[in-house]
Amino acid sequence: MSRNDLGFDTINLGHGSGGLMTRDLLDHIIFETFNNPYLNQKHDGSIITVDGELAISTDSFVVSPIFFKGGNIGELAVNGTVNDVAMCGADPKFLSLAFVVEEGLPMEDFVKIVDSIKKAADTAGVQIITGDTKVVERGKGDKIFINTTGFGKVHPKANISSNKIKSGDKIIISGPVAQHGMAIMSQRDGLEFESTIESDTTNLNFLVKDLLDVFGAKIHLFRDPTRGGVASVLSELADDTNLGIKLQETEIPLDDQVAAACEILGLDPLFVANEGIFITVVGAEIADEVVKLMKKHEKSPRASCIGEFTSEHPKKVVMHSVIGGKRMVTPLLGEQLPRIC
Amino acid sequence: MKYLSEYRNLEATKKYLDLIAKTATKTWNIMEICGGQTHGLVKNGIINLLPENVRMIHGPGCPVCVTPLNLIDKAIELLENGVIVCSFGDMVRVPGSKKSLLEAKANGGDLRILYSPLEAVNIAKQNPDKEVVFFAVGFETTAPANALSVLHAKKENVSNYSILVSHVLVPPAMEGILDDELCTIDAFLGAGHVCAIMGTEEYYPLVDKYKIPIVITGFEPLDLVQGIYMAIVQLEKGEYKLENQYSRVVKEEGNVAAKKMMESVFEIADREWRGIGTIPESGYRLKKEFLAYDAETKFGISSIATPENSTCIAGQILKGIKKPHQCTQFGKACTPANPLGAPMVSSEGACAAYYHFSNNLITS
Numbered sequence A: 001m002s003r004n005d006l007g008f009d010t011i012n013l014g015h016g017s018g019g020l021m022t023r024d025l026l027d028h029i030i031f032e033t034f035n036n037p038y039l040n041q042k043h044d045g046s047i048i049t050v051d052g053e054l055a056i057s058t059d060s061f062v063v064s065p066i067f068f069k070g071g072n073i074g075e076l077a078v079n080g081t082v083n084d085v086a087m088c089g090a091d092p093k094f095l096s097l098a099f100v101v102e103e104g105l106p107m108e109d110f111v112k113i114v115d116s117i118k119k120a121a122d123t124a125g126v127q128i129i130t131g132d133t134k135v136v137e138r139g140k141g142d143k144i145f146i147n148t149t150g151f152g153k154v155h156p157k158a159n160i161s162s163n164k165i166k167s168g169d170k171i172i173i174s175g176p177v178a179q180h181g182m183a184i185m186s187q188r189d190g191l192e193f194e195s196t197i198e199s200d201t202t203n204l205n206f207l208v209k210d211l212l213d214v215f216g217a218k219i220h221l222f223r224d225p226t227r228g229g230v231a232s233v234l235s236e237l238a239d240d241t242n243l244g245i246k247l248q249e250t251e252i253p254l255d256d257q258v259a260a261a262c263e264i265l266g267l268d269p270l271f272v273a274n275e276g277i278f279i280t281v282v283g284a285e286i287a288d289e290v291v292k293l294m295k296k297h298e299k300s301p302r303a304s305c306i307g308e309f310t311s312e313h314p315k316k317v318v319m320h321s322v323i324g325g326k327r328m329v330t331p332l333l334g335e336q337l338p339r340i341c
Numbered sequence B: 001m002k003y004l005s006e007y008r009n010l011e012a013t014k015k016y017l018d019l020i021a022k023t024a025t026k027t028w029n030i031m032e033i034c035g036g037q038t039h040g041l042v043k044n045g046i047i048n049l050l051p052e053n054v055r056m057i058h059g060p061g062c063p064v065c066v067t068p069l070n071l072i073d074k075a076i077e078l079l080e081n082g083v084i085v086c087s088f089g090d091m092v093r094v095p096g097s098k099k100s101l102l103e104a105k106a107n108g109g110d111l112r113i114l115y116s117p118l119e120a121v122n123i124a125k126q127n128p129d130k131e132v133v134f135f136a137v138g139f140e141t142t143a144p145a146n147a148l149s150v151l152h153a154k155k156e157n158v159s160n161y162s163i164l165v166s167h168v169l170v171p172p173a174m175e176g177i178l179d180d181e182l183c184t185i186d187a188f189l190g191a192g193h194v195c196a197i198m199g200t201e202e203y204y205p206l207v208d209k210y211k212i213p214i215v216i217t218g219f220e221p222l223d224l225v226q227g228i229y230m231a232i233v234q235l236e237k238g239e240y241k242l243e244n245q246y247s248r249v250v251k252e253e254g255n256v257a258a259k260k261m262m263e264s265v266f267e268i269a270d271r272e273w274r275g276i277g278t279i280p281e282s283g284y285r286l287k288k289e290f291l292a293y294d295a296e297t298k299f300g301i302s303s304i305a306t307p308e309n310s311t312c313i314a315g316q317i318l319k320g321i322k323k324p325h326q327c328t329q330f331g332k333a334c335t336p337a338n339p340l341g342a343p344m345v346s347s348e349g350a351c352a353a354y355y356h357f358s359n360n361l362i363t364s
Helices: A020-034 A073-087 A107-124 A179-185 A205-218 A229-241 A256-265 A284-296 B010-023 B035-043 B069-080 B101-106 B117-126 B143-155 B170-179 B192-198 B201-210 B221-237 B256-265 B288-293 B295-299 B314-318 B350-363
Strands: A054-061 A090-102 A127-136 A144-154 A170-173 A219-223 A244-248 A279-282 A304-310 A317-320 A326-329 B028-034 B054-061 B084-087 B111-113 B132-138 B161-168 B187-191 B214-217 B242-244 B266-273 B277-286
Touching: A020 A107, A020 A127, A054 A073, A054 A090, A073 A090, A073 A107, A073 A144, A073 A205, A073 A219, A090 A107, A090 A205, A107 A127, A107 A144, A170 A284, A179 A256, A205 A219, A205 A279, A205 A284, A219 A229, A229 A244, A229 A279, A229 A317, A229 A326, A279 A284, A284 A304, B010 B221, B028 B035, B028 B170, B028 B192, B028 B221, B035 B054, B035 B187, B035 B221, B035 B350, B054 B170, B054 B221, B054 B314, B069 B084, B069 B101, B069 B132, B069 B161, B069 B295, B084 B117, B101 B111, B117 B132, B117 B143, B117 B161, B132 B143, B143 B161, B143 B256, B143 B288, B161 B266, B161 B288, B161 B295, B170 B187, B170 B201, B170 B277, B187 B192, B187 B221, B192 B201, B192 B214, B192 B256, B201 B214, B201 B242, B214 B221, B256 B266, B277 B288, B288 B295, B314 B350
Parallel strands: A090 A127, A244 A317, B028 B054, B028 B187, B084 B111, B084 B132, B132 B161, B187 B214, B214 B242
Antiparallel strands: A054 A144, A090 A144, A170 A279, A170 A304, A219 A279, A244 A304, A317 A326, B161 B277, B266 B277
8 A cells, every 4th residue: 555545535533543544544654754763663652862961842833824835834843843952052863743633634735744744854854753643523623733842962062041141142143034924924814915935944953053063152042033033032031131132123134025025914023933043142252253154054144143132221122223213122912913004 | 116225214314303303493292193103103213313392292093093992892792693704903902891803703703804805705705604794994094995895795796795884084083183172282294195095185174274284294214204304394484284295105186096986885974983082074984875784784783882991091192192101001000911992902002102112211
């Protein structure tokens, strides 16, 4: 039996029953695709050997639509968790993979998502070592939800903690903001607009590793500004560190098309979700070198130093606007909604 | 022309800020009418760059802010009775007397966030066994598209579509503000996009009657500082006239086709403004021949009494008598997460704009 010939056009409740249909699905799609010594044990779990510190991160992915420009929920589920582990200063190697599928999902879509997961995992150098598949009745889910948990050894030179951030530290962003959120928004029901904006979803673990190899503990923090965007991450950091943040609007990389889409919809790009960039906080003495290295890296050609921590205005993020004014940047409240005019 | 970058030019903006500082010899209170202008002023930090004697007062031009509470309750009632309610995005978080549309959606209501009311007509076509209502809020800017949706539904015989009308008009509100005995406003920045539809004609009588400068102004930083400068030049010379800073968009006659469409569907009526009260002849209602598309008539929901929070000073804020941070509830009991009144709700509302972008800078 081939993976495309399970005898079903759609996933149905039987595929989550634990019986023969589940086994067929696992054998011919999951195991065949991910094929590695850990999964091939076909055990309830996998055993991994660890020496030193281990970073673990888990995330659930519920994005709608499940296929969008620049990616799909599958690669998002890999890259999102890989990046979260990397943000701990660790080198992700293993992932768990759990599906909650709504009955009626076309088998073709499921296979496409599984293939994307495989491709993204290979690209990021991680293996899927355990997993789960559940199927819920129609209406009890939204096509497919995915949870992944990532495991990775902490880099020997890493010392990542917001406690290390001090006044004068520089804030560097690895690439243009708001790409992912606007790609999704452009394809939402009722809000469709024509654009070629693509999600920026990608794995950032090798970039993080390269930075830690060179700069080690002088890098104080990595954080990926996913939901809530750059504004929410920076507001949290200002709060956690009891320091203020000065931001330069002119230094924040933003694609013209994304900027235009944000204008039209009345959205602030600083609040819009990202999936393929991070913010790093580094000592002022290495900031220029960090930006230089990042600009040479394929994942961050548009890296930019966007601001710094300051002992002035503790806990407040102040944006220095394009025209020389100042404004407060506050965290996102609830979901960002398009404005009327 | 790159409209985004050229009107955000640092040098050009600075030039006008310098001119404003040099020209303004007295204290002047200038009201920007439109919420989009308030947003632009605060987001770009322009308020703090103006000299102390040039004070911006934030007007009532935020459609979300002035939509009466009882209309939100009506939309929620429809949603809870199985109607598909379609709305612009920022309307859905506004709390009604008990909950917001978003909360009613979480309880199972079929709420759709749309950009175009024409999309709501499509939804009605796709769901012939359901009633579909578009929450038609806004000023003269959103009225043409809402009118078009009604004409479209009529043409296509879509009988399960109607609109919940809450359209308000700018000039009567300006008059209402000027008639208030506590009014301290010396000049207006006219709402650029409203004038793009309506043209400039209806503002001349206001200029003459109240002897007040009105400068129709755009929304980008350079637009705003130029508009303010033009108003100050008039004030310093003791002149009062209508000027058009936003001439790249606003034509004398406005958008004739859009006006015709509105006039064919809507007629002038008294309207309640949240925080201000009823202003005579200050809004639109559907004409008799289109009452089949009027949700209030269709569903018989025209009388829900909804009291406002008694500690909220929204009326004084919307008329420019008080600034948001002068309210004792501002940033304390009243925040965007828990708004006591209208101007804290939308990011274009004066209170929310202050809260989001500048509250701590201003109050500290």
